[in-house]
Amino acid sequence: MTIQLIFPDGSVHEHESGVSGFEVAAGIGARLAKAAVAVRLDGELLDLSRPLLHGGAFEVVTETTDEGRHVIRHSAAHVMAQAVLDLFDGATFAIGPAITDGFYYDFNIGRPFDPDDLEQVERRMAEIVEADQPFEREACSIEEALALFVDQPYKTEIIQAVDDSEGAGGESVSVYRNEDFVDLCRGPHLPSTGRLKAVKLLRSAGAYWRGDETRDQLQRIYGTAWESKQALDDYLNRLEEAERRDHRRLGNELDLFSFPPELGSGLAVWHPKGGLLRTIIEDYSRRTHLSHGYEIVATPHVAKAQLWETSGHLDFYAEGMYPGMMLDEQTEYRMKPMNCPFHILIFKSNGRSYRELPLRLFELGTVYRYERSGVVHGLLRARGFTQDDSHIFAMESQLGDELQSLLDFTLMVLRDFGFDEFEADISTRPEKYVGQDDAWDKAEAALQQALEIAGLPFEIAEGEGAFYGPKIDVHVRDAIGRRWQLSTLQVDFGQPENFDLLYASAENTRERPVMIHRALMGSIERFVGILVEHYAGAFPVWLSPVQATIVPVADRHIGYGREVAAAMGEIGLRVEVDEADDTVGEKIRRAITHKTPSVLVVGDSDVEGGTVGLRLRGEEHERRGVGITAVLDELKQMAAAPR
């Protein structure tokens, strides 16, 4: 009996039924066979050794693809589990998937791993790889599997749940064996452990069984595995690059901000250069909101607890709020975790007409959220931060148009800050929700349509919406490909209800408006953190706190340097004169390490000719003797804000 395999190029090839994926790959080419780690038949990934029993779309999965690396990492996870079970008596193991750029496995060895343990595990893994043990797949019944893993409570639980993602599902499960190690696994795996060429364990950490904090705390070991030593090194270099970009490190080196322990966890102070950077960003934000139909408001940082009861925050998110303060006898006050109730009260301060809608209230509003102690992370997750927050009050009929222009505005802002790769999520109605079904339907459709018109790729996160409305989250990719969630556009049917918001319609009836909560940068703190990492601290000129450093060659050139600085300051450039008693080389080095976009060296010939030596970031050579007017023009142009 023969089967027909359809290759990716559309060609059809006949093979004997039962032929292995490896044999097919070898028939195509020796190099392909060597690089193969698995095959895909009609969408299903199979081991190279697996007999192919039916025809269909066929593809060889090679080691340099994401899927191929996934197979490598999954096999590496198995070898790690094998090593741990070899080394630690009574060790139990839970799950060990491949993840982006690596893999992990969760264990219980009755104590945490220490760094020496990891080295030992890594050495044992190397021995297993050296032994080149074949991975062998077996199908077994649930009963057989339970007997096989009788000493393994986590495996037993998985088998009993017949978890489709772990075993084959249904009546039987698959296991993989190499030597005396056996693990429950769907596969596929490499043909043998010897195919692992570049594996490294990275760290261990606690993790809950099934991700549930009420269940066992397991010990997770993270590792990474690649198709070659070179690819592993490249990855490790990328990790180092990410570390070099870490906003906490750069924030310190560039003197932008700090987190004094005296203030408490998650609370930043902004140093002069960071304060300037923030102000530039905030000014941009106010400017663009004003030119896009928003009105700026300002609101306090605390309010009566009663307000948060009306808004529902105390019901749902009390544990995320700072505790109350008792003032004026019996009145409790709370720090604000959100700005919306304040903006709502501004809406309510007047009777509103449909003619005023959509009413867009904007504020750089500072909020305080009591983040759990283990989660604060520099500027990216702080306890006090400022949102570029707006609440839009609109008629339901305006929702579609409003969301669409809002999305345009959002993308404009993100592009202005140097992001040009976007992805979005639409989060739809959860199980418990407020508002009418048809209103939800319309809002979800409006969100989706806005994304389609803007041409953004998006995914639908079913049931992930807040109870009060659906939302769009916009993610960007940074300069080294990392994904960050920035903007959120959120429809709210709940708060207008809670606060009994009304407007007078054209027919002079009282109607309930719909609200949109939205933040584009999200939090200014977090946005700055992401910008620091995106630009590795080397901000575009318009954002640089210091746009030019003037370096006098000798003391006698300081006066001229100051004149040049004054001329630059007059056209709005931010300039410093480095008057320190250092050599020219040292001063230039300092300016460069501080990521100043332009360095202007002034010496005898410049004083004489009214020129400077101009060194721009990114240009290979400096330019000598450039006339002042030309420099001013050039820098002014470079420093122009996007709008």
Add this chain to the structure above:
RNA sequence: GCCGGGUUAGCUCAGUCGGUAGAGCGCUUCUCUUGUAAAGAAGUGGUCGUCGGUUCGAUUCCGACACCCGGCUCCA
């Protein structure tokens, strides 16, 4: 909040098997007056995170707390 690791000079870090500490950079001063990524010299700088315990003696050992780091969980 949970698990693990950590906290020594402004920064990055070494060190003390319990007898109160060191480097590089920075900073200050002096000399040099410099032309495109580190001139030379001399200084300065630490309640060894906080509080308690053990001890003749604690920066070192133990405990609690604070803060940081890596994960988990959470993220209106």
